[in-house]
Amino acid sequence: MLDTTALESFPSLISHGINVAGEISAPPSFQLPNSNDFDGFVKETIQMVKPAKGTTTLAFIFKEGVMVAADSRASMGGYISSQSVKKIIEINPYMLGTMAGGAADCQFWHRNLGIKCRLHELANKRRISVTGASKLLANILYSYRGMGSSVGTMIAGWDETGPGLYYVDSEGGRLKGNRFSVGSGSPYAYGVLDSGYKYDMSVEEASELARRAIYHATFRDGASGGVASVYYVGPTGRKKLSGDDVGELHYHYNPVTPSTVE
Protein backbone atom coordinates (compact mmCIF):
# COMPACT_ATOMS: atom_id res chain seq x y z
CA MET A 1 0.00 0.00 0.00
CA LEU A 2 1.55 3.31 -1.05
CA ASP A 3 2.40 5.90 1.56
CA THR A 4 0.40 9.01 0.68
CA THR A 5 1.08 11.25 3.68
CA ALA A 6 3.47 13.32 1.59
CA LEU A 7 0.65 14.28 -0.76
CA GLU A 8 -1.77 15.71 1.77
CA SER A 9 -0.80 19.29 1.12
CA PHE A 10 -4.24 20.54 0.12
CA PRO A 11 -6.06 20.96 3.45
CA SER A 12 -9.67 20.00 3.04
CA LEU A 13 -12.15 22.52 4.39
CA ILE A 14 -14.64 19.88 5.53
CA SER A 15 -13.88 16.45 6.94
CA HIS A 16 -11.20 14.52 5.15
CA GLY A 17 -12.56 12.23 2.46
CA ILE A 18 -15.76 14.20 1.81
CA ASN A 19 -15.58 17.21 -0.47
CA VAL A 20 -17.84 20.26 -0.79
CA ALA A 21 -20.36 18.48 -3.04
CA GLY A 22 -20.84 15.78 -0.41
CA GLU A 23 -19.14 13.10 -2.49
CA ILE A 24 -16.38 10.87 -1.16
CA SER A 25 -13.20 12.23 -2.74
CA ALA A 26 -10.53 9.92 -4.11
CA PRO A 27 -7.55 9.36 -1.79
CA PRO A 28 -4.50 11.40 -2.75
CA SER A 29 -2.06 9.57 -4.98
CA PHE A 30 0.85 10.16 -7.28
CA GLN A 31 -0.38 10.68 -10.83
CA LEU A 32 0.68 7.78 -13.02
CA PRO A 33 0.84 7.84 -16.82
CA ASN A 34 -1.73 5.83 -18.82
CA SER A 35 0.81 3.61 -20.47
CA ASN A 36 0.73 -0.03 -21.51
CA ASP A 37 4.38 -0.35 -20.62
CA PHE A 38 4.80 1.44 -17.30
CA ASP A 39 8.28 0.06 -16.58
CA GLY A 40 9.59 1.02 -20.00
CA PHE A 41 8.03 4.46 -19.73
CA VAL A 42 9.53 5.05 -16.29
CA LYS A 43 12.92 3.84 -17.52
CA GLU A 44 12.75 6.22 -20.49
CA THR A 45 11.67 9.24 -18.43
CA ILE A 46 14.40 8.65 -15.87
CA GLN A 47 16.89 8.44 -18.75
CA MET A 48 15.53 11.70 -20.14
CA VAL A 49 15.34 13.46 -16.80
CA LYS A 50 18.67 12.00 -15.64
CA PRO A 51 18.36 12.77 -11.93
CA ALA A 52 21.58 13.60 -10.17
CA LYS A 53 23.49 10.51 -8.97
CA GLY A 54 27.04 9.48 -8.21
CA THR A 55 28.40 10.23 -4.80
CA THR A 56 30.41 9.16 -1.77
CA THR A 57 28.87 9.13 1.70
CA LEU A 58 29.94 7.31 4.82
CA ALA A 59 29.04 6.98 8.49
CA PHE A 60 30.42 5.02 11.41
CA ILE A 61 29.81 4.53 15.12
CA PHE A 62 32.72 4.85 17.53
CA LYS A 63 33.26 5.30 21.25
CA GLU A 64 32.22 8.97 21.34
CA GLY A 65 29.22 8.80 18.98
CA VAL A 66 28.55 8.76 15.24
CA MET A 67 30.65 10.35 12.51
CA VAL A 68 28.98 11.20 9.17
CA ALA A 69 30.76 12.48 6.07
CA ALA A 70 29.94 13.12 2.39
CA ASP A 71 31.17 14.80 -0.77
CA SER A 72 29.10 17.48 -2.56
CA ARG A 73 29.10 16.70 -6.26
CA ALA A 74 25.93 16.10 -8.31
CA SER A 75 26.32 14.70 -11.82
CA MET A 76 23.78 14.31 -14.61
CA GLY A 77 25.34 11.74 -16.87
CA GLY A 78 28.78 13.18 -17.56
CA TYR A 79 27.89 16.77 -16.70
CA ILE A 80 28.59 18.10 -13.23
CA SER A 81 25.35 19.85 -12.35
CA SER A 82 26.56 21.09 -8.97
CA GLN A 83 29.64 21.08 -6.74
CA SER A 84 27.83 22.34 -3.65
CA VAL A 85 25.02 19.90 -2.93
CA LYS A 86 24.13 19.36 0.73
CA LYS A 87 24.27 15.58 1.01
CA ILE A 88 24.09 15.50 4.79
CA ILE A 89 20.53 16.38 5.65
CA GLU A 90 19.58 17.63 9.09
CA ILE A 91 16.41 15.73 9.96
CA ASN A 92 16.28 17.19 13.48
CA PRO A 93 18.84 18.47 16.03
CA TYR A 94 20.01 14.94 16.92
CA MET A 95 19.55 13.01 13.66
CA LEU A 96 21.23 13.18 10.29
CA GLY A 97 20.46 11.55 6.97
CA THR A 98 22.82 11.11 4.03
CA MET A 99 21.93 11.47 0.37
CA ALA A 100 22.97 9.05 -2.35
CA GLY A 101 21.12 8.20 -5.55
CA GLY A 102 18.42 10.50 -6.88
CA ALA A 103 18.82 13.95 -5.33
CA ALA A 104 15.12 14.82 -5.50
CA ASP A 105 14.10 11.45 -4.03
CA CYS A 106 16.48 11.85 -1.09
CA GLN A 107 15.61 15.51 -0.46
CA PHE A 108 11.86 14.95 -0.60
CA TRP A 109 11.70 11.80 1.54
CA HIS A 110 14.14 13.14 4.15
CA ARG A 111 12.02 16.27 4.48
CA ASN A 112 8.96 14.04 4.85
CA LEU A 113 10.80 11.95 7.45
CA GLY A 114 11.63 15.10 9.42
CA ILE A 115 7.94 16.01 9.45
CA LYS A 116 6.97 12.52 10.61
CA CYS A 117 9.60 12.60 13.37
CA ARG A 118 8.25 15.92 14.62
CA LEU A 119 4.68 14.62 14.56
CA HIS A 120 5.86 11.60 16.59
CA GLU A 121 7.40 13.94 19.16
CA LEU A 122 4.19 15.94 19.45
CA ALA A 123 2.01 12.85 19.70
CA ASN A 124 4.18 10.91 22.15
CA LYS A 125 5.90 13.71 24.11
CA ARG A 126 9.31 12.15 23.46
CA ARG A 127 11.85 12.06 20.69
CA ILE A 128 11.68 9.28 18.13
CA SER A 129 14.47 6.67 18.22
CA VAL A 130 16.88 6.18 15.32
CA THR A 131 15.41 2.67 14.96
CA GLY A 132 11.93 4.16 14.63
CA ALA A 133 12.90 6.91 12.21
CA SER A 134 14.79 4.54 9.94
CA LYS A 135 11.83 2.12 9.98
CA LEU A 136 9.43 4.91 8.97
CA LEU A 137 11.62 5.79 6.01
CA ALA A 138 12.21 2.15 5.03
CA ASN A 139 8.47 1.42 5.03
CA ILE A 140 7.77 4.41 2.78
CA LEU A 141 10.49 3.42 0.35
CA TYR A 142 9.35 -0.21 0.34
CA SER A 143 5.88 0.85 -0.72
CA TYR A 144 7.39 2.61 -3.75
CA ARG A 145 9.69 -0.30 -4.54
CA GLY A 146 10.16 -0.97 -8.24
CA MET A 147 8.82 2.41 -9.34
CA GLY A 148 12.18 3.85 -10.21
CA SER A 149 13.10 6.04 -7.25
CA SER A 150 16.71 5.74 -6.24
CA VAL A 151 17.64 6.30 -2.59
CA GLY A 152 20.65 4.96 -0.69
CA THR A 153 20.67 6.67 2.66
CA MET A 154 22.06 6.30 6.14
CA ILE A 155 20.14 7.49 9.18
CA ALA A 156 22.56 8.40 11.96
CA GLY A 157 21.64 9.78 15.35
CA TRP A 158 21.80 9.70 19.09
CA ASP A 159 18.82 8.51 21.12
CA GLU A 160 18.14 7.06 24.60
CA THR A 161 19.97 3.85 23.73
CA GLY A 162 23.08 5.74 22.58
CA PRO A 163 24.45 6.11 19.04
CA GLY A 164 22.42 4.59 16.20
CA LEU A 165 23.20 3.97 12.53
CA TYR A 166 20.99 2.38 9.90
CA TYR A 167 21.35 1.96 6.14
CA VAL A 168 18.06 2.31 4.20
CA ASP A 169 17.57 2.02 0.45
CA SER A 170 14.89 2.26 -2.21
CA GLU A 171 14.92 -1.50 -2.79
CA GLY A 172 13.33 -1.70 0.66
CA GLY A 173 16.48 -2.78 2.49
CA ARG A 174 17.18 -1.65 6.06
CA LEU A 175 20.35 -2.70 7.86
CA LYS A 176 21.65 -1.89 11.32
CA GLY A 177 25.42 -1.53 11.46
CA ASN A 178 28.52 0.19 12.79
CA ARG A 179 30.16 1.23 9.54
CA PHE A 180 28.65 2.05 6.14
CA SER A 181 29.66 3.78 2.93
CA VAL A 182 27.18 4.42 0.11
CA GLY A 183 27.64 5.64 -3.44
CA SER A 184 29.82 5.23 -6.51
CA GLY A 185 32.89 6.20 -4.47
CA SER A 186 32.12 3.84 -1.60
CA PRO A 187 34.67 1.11 -2.52
CA TYR A 188 37.46 3.68 -2.23
CA ALA A 189 36.07 5.10 0.99
CA TYR A 190 35.73 1.62 2.52
CA GLY A 191 39.40 0.93 1.80
CA VAL A 192 40.56 3.90 3.83
CA LEU A 193 37.82 3.67 6.45
CA ASP A 194 38.22 -0.05 7.19
CA SER A 195 42.01 0.07 7.45
CA GLY A 196 42.02 3.09 9.79
CA TYR A 197 39.01 2.28 11.97
CA LYS A 198 39.29 1.65 15.71
CA TYR A 199 36.34 1.80 18.12
CA ASP A 200 38.42 3.72 20.67
CA MET A 201 39.10 6.84 18.65
CA SER A 202 38.82 10.41 19.80
CA VAL A 203 36.50 12.80 17.99
CA GLU A 204 39.49 14.44 16.25
CA GLU A 205 40.93 11.12 15.05
CA ALA A 206 37.54 9.93 13.83
CA SER A 207 36.79 13.16 11.94
CA GLU A 208 40.22 13.07 10.29
CA LEU A 209 39.63 9.44 9.23
CA ALA A 210 36.22 10.34 7.78
CA ARG A 211 37.63 13.32 5.92
CA ARG A 212 40.48 11.31 4.45
CA ALA A 213 38.16 8.53 3.34
CA ILE A 214 35.99 11.04 1.43
CA TYR A 215 39.06 12.71 -0.05
CA HIS A 216 40.45 9.41 -1.38
CA ALA A 217 37.08 8.52 -2.88
CA THR A 218 36.82 11.88 -4.65
CA PHE A 219 40.35 11.42 -5.96
CA ARG A 220 39.56 8.15 -7.72
CA ASP A 221 35.83 8.44 -8.48
CA GLY A 222 34.86 10.91 -11.19
CA ALA A 223 31.32 11.20 -9.91
CA SER A 224 32.45 12.41 -6.48
CA GLY A 225 34.05 15.74 -5.64
CA GLY A 226 33.48 19.27 -4.39
CA VAL A 227 33.58 19.80 -0.64
CA ALA A 228 34.14 17.05 1.94
CA SER A 229 31.79 17.74 4.87
CA VAL A 230 32.15 15.97 8.21
CA TYR A 231 29.46 15.94 10.91
CA TYR A 232 29.51 14.50 14.42
CA VAL A 233 26.46 13.33 16.39
CA GLY A 234 26.96 12.96 20.11
CA PRO A 235 24.93 13.05 23.32
CA THR A 236 24.50 16.83 23.04
CA GLY A 237 23.33 16.77 19.44
CA ARG A 238 24.83 17.23 15.98
CA LYS A 239 27.75 19.45 15.05
CA LYS A 240 29.47 20.17 11.77
CA LEU A 241 33.18 19.62 12.28
CA SER A 242 34.72 20.45 8.90
CA GLY A 243 34.04 21.42 5.32
CA ASP A 244 37.09 21.34 3.05
CA ASP A 245 37.45 21.70 -0.70
CA VAL A 246 38.92 18.38 -1.87
CA GLY A 247 41.15 20.13 -4.37
CA GLU A 248 42.84 21.94 -1.51
CA LEU A 249 42.83 18.77 0.65
CA HIS A 250 44.91 17.10 -2.05
CA TYR A 251 47.77 19.52 -1.49
CA HIS A 252 47.27 19.27 2.27
CA TYR A 253 47.87 15.51 2.10
CA ASN A 254 50.43 15.70 -0.70
CA PRO A 255 52.42 18.87 -0.09
CA VAL A 256 54.47 20.16 -3.00
CA THR A 257 58.14 20.01 -2.11
CA PRO A 258 60.30 22.46 -4.04
CA SER A 259 62.70 20.57 -6.31
CA THR A 260 66.02 21.84 -7.59
CA VAL A 261 65.98 22.96 -11.21
CA GLU A 262 68.57 21.05 -13.33
Add this chain to the structure above:
Amino acid sequence: MTKQHANWSPYDNNGGSCVAIAGSDYCVIAADTRMSTGYNILTRDYSKISHLAEKCVMASSGFQADVKALQKVLSARHLTYQHQHNKQMSCPAMAQLLSNTLYYKRFFPYYSFNVLGGLDSEGKGCVFTYDAVGSYERVGYSSQGSGSTLIMPFLDNQLKSPSPLLLPAQDAVTPLSETEAVDLVKTVFASATERDIYTGDKVEIVILNASGIHRDFMDLRKD
Protein backbone atom coordinates in the same frame (compact mmCIF):
# COMPACT_ATOMS: atom_id res chain seq x y z
CA MET B 1 7.29 -11.78 -30.54
CA THR B 2 9.22 -8.54 -29.88
CA LYS B 3 7.65 -6.07 -27.48
CA GLN B 4 5.83 -3.19 -29.15
CA HIS B 5 7.32 0.13 -28.06
CA ALA B 6 5.37 3.36 -27.91
CA ASN B 7 5.83 5.48 -31.04
CA TRP B 8 4.17 8.44 -29.39
CA SER B 9 5.83 10.33 -26.55
CA PRO B 10 3.91 12.77 -24.38
CA TYR B 11 7.02 14.98 -24.23
CA ASP B 12 8.76 17.34 -26.63
CA ASN B 13 11.73 19.66 -26.09
CA ASN B 14 11.17 23.26 -27.12
CA GLY B 15 14.77 24.25 -26.36
CA GLY B 16 16.04 27.55 -25.02
CA SER B 17 18.27 28.70 -22.19
CA CYS B 18 17.70 30.47 -18.88
CA VAL B 19 20.10 32.21 -16.53
CA ALA B 20 19.77 33.81 -13.10
CA ILE B 21 22.34 35.75 -11.08
CA ALA B 22 21.92 36.89 -7.46
CA GLY B 23 23.52 40.07 -6.16
CA SER B 24 23.74 41.75 -2.77
CA ASP B 25 20.47 43.65 -3.27
CA TYR B 26 19.21 42.60 -6.72
CA CYS B 27 18.51 39.55 -8.82
CA VAL B 28 18.75 39.20 -12.60
CA ILE B 29 16.70 36.51 -14.37
CA ALA B 30 16.95 36.04 -18.13
CA ALA B 31 15.77 33.66 -20.83
CA ASP B 32 15.83 33.67 -24.62
CA THR B 33 12.54 33.93 -26.50
CA ARG B 34 12.96 31.25 -29.14
CA MET B 35 10.59 28.27 -29.11
CA SER B 36 11.57 25.36 -31.34
CA THR B 37 10.58 21.79 -32.09
CA GLY B 38 13.13 19.58 -33.79
CA TYR B 39 14.83 21.74 -36.41
CA ASN B 40 11.86 24.09 -36.76
CA ILE B 41 11.29 27.41 -35.03
CA LEU B 42 7.72 27.75 -33.80
CA THR B 43 8.06 31.37 -32.72
CA ARG B 44 10.75 33.97 -32.03
CA ASP B 45 8.75 35.78 -29.39
CA TYR B 46 7.83 33.39 -26.54
CA SER B 47 8.39 34.34 -22.92
CA LYS B 48 9.79 31.62 -20.68
CA ILE B 49 9.67 33.87 -17.63
CA SER B 50 6.84 33.94 -15.11
CA HIS B 51 6.36 36.43 -12.29
CA LEU B 52 5.12 34.13 -9.54
CA ALA B 53 5.11 36.50 -6.55
CA GLU B 54 6.10 40.10 -5.84
CA LYS B 55 9.73 39.19 -5.17
CA CYS B 56 9.95 35.92 -7.03
CA VAL B 57 10.45 35.20 -10.74
CA MET B 58 10.82 31.84 -12.46
CA ALA B 59 12.45 31.06 -15.80
CA SER B 60 11.95 27.59 -17.29
CA SER B 61 13.19 25.79 -20.35
CA GLY B 62 12.27 22.34 -21.65
CA PHE B 63 8.78 21.31 -22.73
CA GLN B 64 6.76 24.55 -22.72
CA ALA B 65 3.38 22.84 -22.35
CA ASP B 66 4.58 21.37 -19.04
CA VAL B 67 6.12 24.73 -18.15
CA LYS B 68 2.79 26.49 -18.74
CA ALA B 69 0.96 23.88 -16.60
CA LEU B 70 3.54 24.29 -13.85
CA GLN B 71 3.26 28.11 -13.93
CA LYS B 72 -0.53 27.83 -13.62
CA VAL B 73 -0.33 25.43 -10.66
CA LEU B 74 2.13 27.71 -8.83
CA SER B 75 0.06 30.83 -9.56
CA ALA B 76 -3.05 29.18 -8.20
CA ARG B 77 -1.24 27.99 -5.05
CA HIS B 78 0.15 31.48 -4.55
CA LEU B 79 -3.32 32.97 -4.79
CA THR B 80 -4.58 30.52 -2.16
CA TYR B 81 -1.63 31.42 0.08
CA GLN B 82 -2.43 35.13 -0.26
CA HIS B 83 -6.07 34.51 0.71
CA GLN B 84 -5.07 32.41 3.71
CA HIS B 85 -2.13 34.44 5.03
CA ASN B 86 -2.85 37.94 3.77
CA LYS B 87 0.66 38.36 2.40
CA GLN B 88 2.85 37.49 -0.57
CA MET B 89 4.89 34.29 -0.55
CA SER B 90 8.58 34.83 0.09
CA CYS B 91 11.09 33.56 -2.47
CA PRO B 92 12.47 30.73 -0.26
CA ALA B 93 8.89 29.60 0.45
CA MET B 94 8.05 29.58 -3.26
CA ALA B 95 11.27 27.66 -3.85
CA GLN B 96 10.15 24.82 -1.60
CA LEU B 97 6.65 24.91 -3.10
CA LEU B 98 8.14 24.48 -6.56
CA SER B 99 10.27 21.58 -5.33
CA ASN B 100 7.26 19.78 -3.87
CA THR B 101 5.11 20.50 -6.95
CA LEU B 102 7.76 18.95 -9.17
CA TYR B 103 8.17 15.91 -6.91
CA TYR B 104 4.42 15.20 -6.80
CA LYS B 105 4.81 14.32 -10.47
CA ARG B 106 7.84 12.14 -9.78
CA PHE B 107 6.52 9.24 -11.84
CA PHE B 108 5.29 11.38 -14.77
CA PRO B 109 7.60 14.40 -14.52
CA TYR B 110 7.12 17.96 -15.68
CA TYR B 111 9.78 18.17 -18.38
CA SER B 112 10.76 21.58 -17.13
CA PHE B 113 14.22 22.80 -16.11
CA ASN B 114 13.76 25.78 -13.83
CA VAL B 115 15.66 28.58 -12.21
CA LEU B 116 13.93 30.67 -9.57
CA GLY B 117 15.21 34.13 -8.78
CA GLY B 118 14.19 36.81 -6.35
CA LEU B 119 14.88 38.65 -3.12
CA ASP B 120 14.85 36.90 0.25
CA SER B 121 13.29 38.38 3.39
CA GLU B 122 16.45 40.44 4.02
CA GLY B 123 16.37 41.97 0.55
CA LYS B 124 19.40 40.00 -0.65
CA GLY B 125 19.32 38.36 -4.06
CA CYS B 126 18.67 34.63 -4.14
CA VAL B 127 18.69 32.09 -6.93
CA PHE B 128 17.42 28.52 -6.68
CA THR B 129 18.24 25.90 -9.27
CA TYR B 130 16.25 22.73 -9.93
CA ASP B 131 16.35 19.44 -11.74
CA ALA B 132 13.20 18.15 -13.46
CA VAL B 133 11.93 16.18 -10.44
CA GLY B 134 12.36 18.80 -7.76
CA SER B 135 15.79 18.57 -6.17
CA TYR B 136 16.84 22.14 -5.42
CA GLU B 137 19.62 24.22 -4.02
CA ARG B 138 20.17 27.89 -3.24
CA VAL B 139 23.08 29.22 -5.29
CA GLY B 140 24.62 32.54 -6.33
CA TYR B 141 24.01 31.97 -10.06
CA SER B 142 22.73 29.25 -12.36
CA SER B 143 21.76 28.39 -15.90
CA GLN B 144 19.42 25.71 -17.29
CA GLY B 145 18.33 24.59 -20.72
CA SER B 146 19.95 23.66 -24.01
CA GLY B 147 22.68 26.28 -23.69
CA SER B 148 23.46 25.63 -20.02
CA THR B 149 26.53 23.48 -20.72
CA LEU B 150 27.94 26.42 -22.71
CA ILE B 151 26.90 29.11 -20.23
CA MET B 152 27.69 27.50 -16.85
CA PRO B 153 31.48 27.18 -17.28
CA PHE B 154 31.65 30.84 -18.25
CA LEU B 155 29.63 31.91 -15.21
CA ASP B 156 31.83 29.67 -13.03
CA ASN B 157 34.87 31.45 -14.40
CA GLN B 158 33.45 34.93 -13.76
CA LEU B 159 31.39 34.42 -10.64
CA LYS B 160 32.55 31.33 -8.82
CA SER B 161 32.42 31.96 -5.14
CA PRO B 162 33.40 29.85 -2.11
CA SER B 163 31.05 26.92 -1.54
CA PRO B 164 28.47 27.42 1.24
CA LEU B 165 29.55 24.02 2.61
CA LEU B 166 33.02 25.23 3.58
CA LEU B 167 33.86 25.53 7.26
CA PRO B 168 34.79 28.17 8.41
CA ALA B 169 32.06 29.77 6.29
CA GLN B 170 33.09 32.21 3.58
CA ASP B 171 30.79 34.85 2.17
CA ALA B 172 29.38 33.86 -1.20
CA VAL B 173 27.58 36.91 -2.59
CA THR B 174 28.47 38.04 -6.12
CA PRO B 175 30.59 41.17 -5.92
CA LEU B 176 29.11 42.47 -9.19
CA SER B 177 27.00 45.59 -9.42
CA GLU B 178 23.58 45.40 -11.05
CA THR B 179 24.72 46.92 -14.36
CA GLU B 180 27.74 44.60 -14.49
CA ALA B 181 25.49 41.59 -13.90
CA VAL B 182 23.08 42.62 -16.69
CA ASP B 183 26.06 43.14 -19.00
CA LEU B 184 27.35 39.68 -18.12
CA VAL B 185 23.96 38.14 -18.91
CA LYS B 186 23.88 39.84 -22.32
CA THR B 187 27.39 38.62 -23.10
CA VAL B 188 26.53 35.12 -22.01
CA PHE B 189 23.45 34.89 -24.23
CA ALA B 190 25.28 36.34 -27.23
CA SER B 191 27.93 33.60 -26.84
CA ALA B 192 25.42 30.80 -26.27
CA THR B 193 23.51 31.90 -29.39
CA GLU B 194 26.65 31.41 -31.48
CA ARG B 195 27.02 27.74 -30.61
CA ASP B 196 23.56 26.47 -29.61
CA ILE B 197 20.97 26.19 -32.38
CA TYR B 198 18.08 26.34 -29.92
CA THR B 199 19.13 29.66 -28.35
CA GLY B 200 18.65 32.99 -30.12
CA ASP B 201 16.21 35.63 -31.45
CA LYS B 202 15.85 37.76 -28.31
CA VAL B 203 16.77 37.62 -24.66
CA GLU B 204 14.27 38.80 -22.06
CA ILE B 205 15.99 40.15 -18.95
CA VAL B 206 14.10 40.75 -15.71
CA ILE B 207 15.72 42.70 -12.88
CA LEU B 208 14.29 42.49 -9.35
CA ASN B 209 15.44 44.96 -6.74
CA ALA B 210 14.18 47.08 -3.86
CA SER B 211 12.49 49.52 -6.23
CA GLY B 212 10.52 46.75 -7.93
CA ILE B 213 10.66 44.84 -11.18
CA HIS B 214 12.15 45.98 -14.48
CA ARG B 215 12.03 44.18 -17.85
CA ASP B 216 14.50 44.62 -20.68
CA PHE B 217 14.98 42.98 -24.09
CA MET B 218 18.04 42.54 -26.26
CA ASP B 219 18.14 41.24 -29.82
CA LEU B 220 20.15 38.12 -30.56
CA ARG B 221 21.13 36.39 -33.80
CA LYS B 222 18.10 35.00 -35.57
CA ASP B 223 19.85 32.21 -37.46
